[in-house]
Amino acid sequence: MAEKTVFTPDVKFVRELKEAGADTMKKCYQCATCSVICPLSPDDKPFPRKEMVMAQWGLKDELVKSADIWLCHNCNDCSKYCPRGAKPGDVLSILRKSVIQENAFPKFMGKIAGDPKNIWQALAIPVVFFLIVLGVTGHLYIPEGEVVFSKFFPVHYIDQIFVPLSGLAVLMFGISITRFWKNLGESSQVKPKAGFLPSFIETLKEIMTHSKFKKCDENQDRSIAHMLVFYGFIGLFITTLCAILFLYGFKWESPYPVDDPDILALFGGSETMAWIVKAAFKLLANVSSVALLVGGSLVIANRLKERGVETVTSSFDWVFAGVVLLVGATGMLSQMFRVMNFPPVIAYLTYFLHLVFVFYIIIYVPYSKLAHFVYRTVAITYTKMLQRDVKV
Ligand code: SF4
Numbered sequence: 001m002a003e004k005t006v007f008t009p010d011v012k013f014v015r016e017l018k019e020a021g022a023d024t025m026k027k028c029y030q031c032a033t034c035s036v037i038c039p040l041s042p043d044d045k046p047f048p049r050k051e052m053v054m055a056q057w058g059l060k061d062e063l064v065k066s067a068d069i070w071l072c073h074n075c076n077d078c079s080k081y082c083p084r085g086a087k088p089g090d091v092l093s094i095l096r097k098s099v100i101q102e103n104a105f106p107k108f109m110g111k112i113a114g115d116p117k118n119i120w121q122a123l124a125i126p127v128v129f130f131l132i133v134l135g136v137t138g139h140l141y142i143p144e145g146e147v148v149f150s151k152f153f154p155v156h157y158i159d160q161i162f163v164p165l166s167g168l169a170v171l172m173f174g175i176s177i178t179r180f181w182k183n184l185g186e187s188s189q190v191k192p193k194a195g196f197l198p199s200f201i202e203t204l205k206e207i208m209t210h211s212k213f214k215k216c217d218e219n220q221d222r223s224i225a226h227m228l229v230f231y232g233f234i235g236l237f238i239t240t241l242c243a244i245l246f247l248y249g250f251k252w253e254s255p256y257p258v259d260d261p262d263i264l265a266l267f268g269g270s271e272t273m274a275w276i277v278k279a280a281f282k283l284l285a286n287v288s289s290v291a292l293l294v295g296g297s298l299v300i301a302n303r304l305k306e307r308g309v310e311t312v313t314s315s316f317d318w319v320f321a322g323v324v325l326l327v328g329a330t331g332m333l334s335q336m337f338r339v340m341n342f343p344p345v346i347a348y349l350t351y352f353l354h355l356v357f358v359f360y361i362i363i364y365v366p367y368s369k370l371a372h373f374v375y376r377t378v379a380i381t382y383t384k385m386l387q388r389d390v391k392v
């Protein structure tokens with residue numbers, strides 16, 4: 001007798017998906033047009049048709065362990081051609097958000113970041129925390145004279161807050177991703193055929209060049225916006241690491257004292273070399289901020305653009321795009337206000353807001369839309385180990 005497979009539908013999960021905007025999934029009548037259209041779907045067990053039926057049936061366990069939903073780059077080619085308007089591209093996007101929340105550690109953080117209604121509470125935490133720090137250390141006032149941010153919020157306090165905060169975020173992210181990796185392994189019926197390292201390197205190459213983004217017809221311009229945000233973050237990450245290295249590794253009070261004898265010694269006594277390093281550092285920081293700003297604006301513009309297919313942009317996505325934009329904008333404005341010696345109250349307030357948004361991004365990164373970068377990298381690596389993904 002044939003073996004029976006018993007599925008346990010999760011009605012609560014179906015309700016949550018619908019509330020998150022995936023209500024259209026009920027229109028799907030399994031024609032499979034979407035799987036044929038999708039340029040990234042493998043021939044064997046293609047997506048997104050099977051995910052549509054799994055979502056309709058509330059098969060939460062199967063969906064949160066699926067690597068396939070991360071192979072989708074949300075181009076919406078499938079949604080354009082779906083004869084029923086079931087919006088499979090949007091449904092997969094909402095499923096990815098559910099996976100991030102499901103694997104979140106601790107769970108309540110996933111809930112805070114996952115529900116955009118909580119944005120004000122989420123932002124209030126760093127605001128209150130910074131006010132307490134400034135109050136306790138006697139810095140809760142607007143300094144007189146030339147605008148110097150360290151007079152308002154000393155660099156050492158910022159480092160003492162942000163370095164442990166980043167460590168905590170990395171730890172929580174690590175636990176969440178370990179869960180995800182374990183889930184991927186449980187879901188697969190076949191053993192990996194390729195090693196982790198070569199698969200990971202291939203995945204990184206693919207991500208750095210955004211080669212899969214370029215396969216989509218409908219939404220190709222997203223790759224430019226996405227690339228700008230991606231490289232903007234990487235540039236700012238590098239400059240932040242350099243600043244920490246300068247300050248704590250070389251004990252430079254400012255990253256660029258080119259006439260300091262210790263620094264000159266490091267550059268063989270050449271003030272020109274010291275100046276070049278200073279200029280390169282500044283340039284990277286500024287170019288990265290501009291990339292983040294322009295990329296974030298393009299992300300929003302692309303979402304608003306008429307594409308001949310109505311798509312759902314969840315408030316989860318809007319919050320992410322908005323905060324990315326605000327980090328870039330407040331960072332640039334702070335610098336401009338400092339250079340132009342703007343009224344101190346405006347300059348310091350802008351800087352304070354910048355720190356709040358940076359705090360938000362760091363602490364909520366394992367649960368926000370930004371987390372999809374790591375989840376996707378892990379899932380694509382896994383599918384390459386199974387030799388399942390589509391070659392580009
Ligand atoms: S989502 Fe649309 S295209 Fe895909 S199987 Fe369902 S009805 Fe067909």
Ligand code: SF4
Binds near residue numbers: 038040047075076077
């Ligand atoms: S949104 Fe694009 S990548 Fe995702 S399933 Fe649809 S066609 Fe494929």
